[in-house]
Amino acid sequence: MLGRLEALCNLNGASGDEGRVRRYIRDIAKEYADEVWVDTMGNLYAHKKGEGRRVMVCAHMDEVGMIVWGAMDNGLLAYQAGGIDPRVVVSKRVVIGPNEVPGVIGAKAIHLQSEEEFSRALGHSELFIDIGAKDKADALKYVNPGDYVCFTTKWERLGEDRMKAKALDDRVGCAIALELLKNTYACDFYAVFTVQEELGLRGAQAAVYNVKPDVAIALEGTTANDMPQAEGHEHVTKVGGGPAISFMDGATIVKPKMFEALKRAAKEAGIPFQLRQGTRGGTDAGAIHKALSGCIAGGISVPCRYIHSPSSIASIRDFENAYRLADSFLKTKKFDEVL
């Protein structure tokens, strides 16, 4: 599972450009699922037929990214970003478009900055991607407006239990959902890999109509704010504290029965866990639970520091325990207890 996570994190798949990630997952999922298909939006479905409740686990394939909107006369590329703090992109290496053309995001050198410029963060509109083109025409030989831009960070193990990568949000979920597909549970089981979550849960809104689940679990990477300057009640989650179970976020209030069932699934299997102690942000569960005539949705997340940046940090044990927690919930048929 860790090897797959490494491969998944190293793939580029900004929202709307999930093809590479989808192809990777599809090739593996078809070994385990009875049927695998892709809908018109690009959501990938892996179905393991069974009797009983229709249960869906989902993870989103997309990562936060940028998009080129044009080349300047001097060959620099202007871009726009979604869900990325402009303070984290300066001097980062990126790749652009289907051919993964390398570039860097440059900023004015420190010698040349005015005091005002030095004292504030530059916005995306003041930053440009430099691909080494000598002018606009040269730049447009390599890239096109509309090309996607991703960070080049490679997955790496840090210390004994930690890992660094881009896109841990939500390739951790993708890797866990793939692993769950190997098992057989006493339900009609779907693993759904959604698109465009980062832009507002867009893929899941369509996917839920194809699956019509009774119970759904969103597998996610979530914010960890266990930093020295944050007080206990501001941490949301802590890296290394175990997978996080949600009771509420900005898009879902988890039904108390579901919240309790997830906690029980952890306790019964002796899996360390923490609660996701924040109420902001949203996951695909938000789009799923209120669609059709409503269903039960909850969430299991892997805490990630510096999420939505080129380098997030997460705990390998949290990741593995998130898988075990989802597996415990499904194996013990907790989905029958939450309706």
Next chain:
Amino acid sequence: MFDKDMLKSILAAYGPSGREQTVSDVIRGYVEPFADEVYNDALGNLIAVKKGTSGKKVMLSAHMDQIGLIVVDIDEKGFLRVSNVGGVNPVISAAREVRFENGTRGVTYFETEKHGVKDTTMPELFVDIGATSREEAEAKVQIGDVAVYATNFVEMGNRISSGALDDRIACAAVVEAFRTMQNVHDVYAVFTVQEEVGLRGAGAAAYAIEPDLNISLDVTGTGDTPKCSRMSVKLGAGATVKVMDSSVIVPPVVRAFLEEAAEENSIRVQPEVLRGGGTDTGAVQRTRSGVLSGCISIPTRYIHSPVETADLADYAAAVQLVCAAVAKKELPHR
């Protein structure tokens, strides 16, 4: 004239967004004797059906949930840190009595080190439940539990005040109407969940019901208090027929239908344009291939505070208007 005990018990029930079961149970008790069928759906919406003869379906909807404060952390001294469930103003929430589902009482206050109450933000608010340690607090309240304002029902002549008028007064109005109406159409009285966090329950209910017409009942703001932002609605001037709010533009045919029902029955109504705030009306309107959807509101002062205030004459007008609407043979159509 109407059942004030019923109104009071619906107002008193505990029920923040996502924790509406108590309210649902209380309302079920009142509607069951008058309904052909009563059930909860997967999200917890309570649906009471009363058959008619026309073969058409009219959905009435009022939300059961109220705003609240959800516990996100408990510190070593036993103080609870909270986050808002729905549109909670942290300044209005400081120095309040609150209560939890299991009856635990508490009071709220704010961190005073940096500034006064007027600049208080939600992370600076805390709840004191009288505990002296984390262990003592955890024996009463868990992370994920939700507190609501513990306000009493106050009568001021024909006007009442409570922390849960939004939207229990409308739930009570639907119950009152449900018990007395002479409906031509099948009526689905839907007591919805999770309206305060983004109209999450009503759409799912409408998806299952597929109504020919939806009438939501909610509270609306007023423009009749000292130096408030301008709005035409007044307390005591009748129920409102909604024109628009931030979630919906009510189709003119639905407005006309409600205004006509009011006129035919000499019910006092006033038009309503609500600039800030949405209602289930909008969520139902956008369900499936679209639903004709309108809204009757009960003018309410000080919405989303522990002292929401309304006039019982407006409440009575809302009940009468619902009864008149479901008795009209001809439903609005495109």
